[in-house]
Amino acid sequence: MIIDCHGHYTTAPKALEAFREKQLAAAKDKAALPAPGDLKIPDDAIRVSVEQAQLKLQRERGTDLTIFSPRASAMGHHLGSERASHDWSRLCNDMIRRVCDLFPKNFIGVCQLPQYPGAPPKNSIKELERCVNELGFIGCNLNPDPSGGYWTDPPLTDKWWYPIYEKMAELDVPAMVHVSASCNPNFHATGAHYINADTTAFMQFLTSDLFKDFPTLKFIIPHGGGAAPYHWGRYRGLAQDMKRPPLKELLLNNVFFDTCVYHQPGIDLLLKVVPADNILFASEMVGAVRGVDPETGHYYDDTKRYIDQAAISAADKAKIFEGNARRVFPRFKAA
């Protein structure tokens, strides 16, 4: 079985986006927010929205199941109000549940959280519980920068975040560290903000004792870990200069990387420096890069090809394609 641990519902029916626009306009005018119950999207619209996109690509590329979450760039935690973020998160998570109900063999759910700049992460606990206990989701996406590019909330290793970690540990669900869009003109969303957030989270973990406090907590750093594997020597050296334990001991029981790296040399580097136990197959399709690489004749984000072609053992490939996802998402089995 080939499990893609990182897919977003980037192809949702337009009505969802229209609701969001209406909601943000209301929040801006301090008017009454539209009622989520007023949004009616028929099953057929959902079916069509994935049939010609994610499902088609799964079939074409030979992957089986996607761990599926709402569109990351649309989480927009920095927009509207905290209340709007709550409504929007519930709505987006419910859409994921509906996709999973329609195609239970192809998708399993991960939720977005109703974060908001300056709002305590504990305010997201209720939605996390609902998604795991009621909707059967197996993980969450956690935004390390709800401000959308100004980084005004505390680092992920600050006690500010501990209530949500306590709940994650209790529910036994991991988080993918994933920012949303950037409202800072310095940062292109998928080309800078995403990658920077990955690198930033990795370094925050490296300098903290978070995993002494939460030995079972697990994070997936997407997009191949940002810059971390490319600068693995730098990070090993920084840890050493700070008299921290080696990275393997310090982080690798709790921190995992996905394979959203869109060329063979990048994947080869990742597989070379990071132990196979810490790598989860992912493509982020349909996502950040949608074209065909003229150098290969294949989609940039058809990352399965890079793993297939990599010079690693069949046992390591099996871990990356399936075993690690089952281990990092313990609720996978139950779901």
Next chain:
Amino acid sequence: MIIDCHGHYTTAPKALEAFREKQLAAAKDKAALPAPGDLKIPDDAIRVSVEQAQLKLQRERGTDLTIFSPRASAMGHHLGSERASHDWSRLCNDMIRRVCDLFPKNFIGVCQLPQYPGAPPKNSIKELERCVNELGFIGCNLNPDPSGGYWTDPPLTDKWWYPIYEKMAELDVPAMVHVSASCNPNFHATGAHYINADTTAFMQFLTSDLFKDFPTLKFIIPHGGGAAPYHWGRYRGLAQDMKRPPLKELLLNNVFFDTCVYHQPGIDLLLKVVPADNILFASEMVGAVRGVDPETGHYYDDTKRYIDQAAISAADKAKIFEGNARRVFPRFKAA
């Protein structure tokens, strides 16, 4: 000849740091700033400060000349006041000149600029002119985020920066894109802020027409280009999705990467995806990582070893070690 294009004066005499502390305390209290002329550092103190550090490492590692600039983390553009930043930059640049005077075969100068959050980059022109015309420097370090981690100034591709680019073009000097310390608790300086800034600048360049406006302008993105080479497929794909020209055509006449990547697999990736014409040898010594890699028994930042061992032609090595630096820093010859 082996030219290291990225070295900072991280070992300057303590008196320099003490001056800065006094200056920042005065700026905080809105008191009169200390006069730069009051700082007296004898030549011998300077001699000692590099003899057992940069010079020793040059000899041990077999490099010849370092393109040398003030300590990046101490530029602290976000601290004090704009006036303090001017005094401090002059002082730091003068120290570089003195090092170059004492060891003219080993060092050639690059300046820091008196940037300050919200202050127009044109305010840095005078110091750039002084450094190039009077001190014989061949380039500058340009901080893309004078706020120190909040990214509140416009992107490097905004017309806000054009006056300094006009002067750089006129003087025929390149800039290394280099942030200073981070005052944002989210960002470890050398482990996140530096690398993020590199990635950010690369993506800013990718999405703009800056080099149509300034065809001769040259930037070095340090630390191996941040995350850019590791995600080269992502960047090729993003450019393609945006209907931009291929990266080579779009950026590689103007954008260069250094080799401050502290392990062999990282350097191998860089050399594989980025043309040799766009890579400049650098170590950042004495800098971010100071230890010995237990996996190799050699200093992490002894980057010459990685290039020596890389599977590229002697002609490409010659470009990386020398030719490209002479081309990217046209004033090298004159100096």
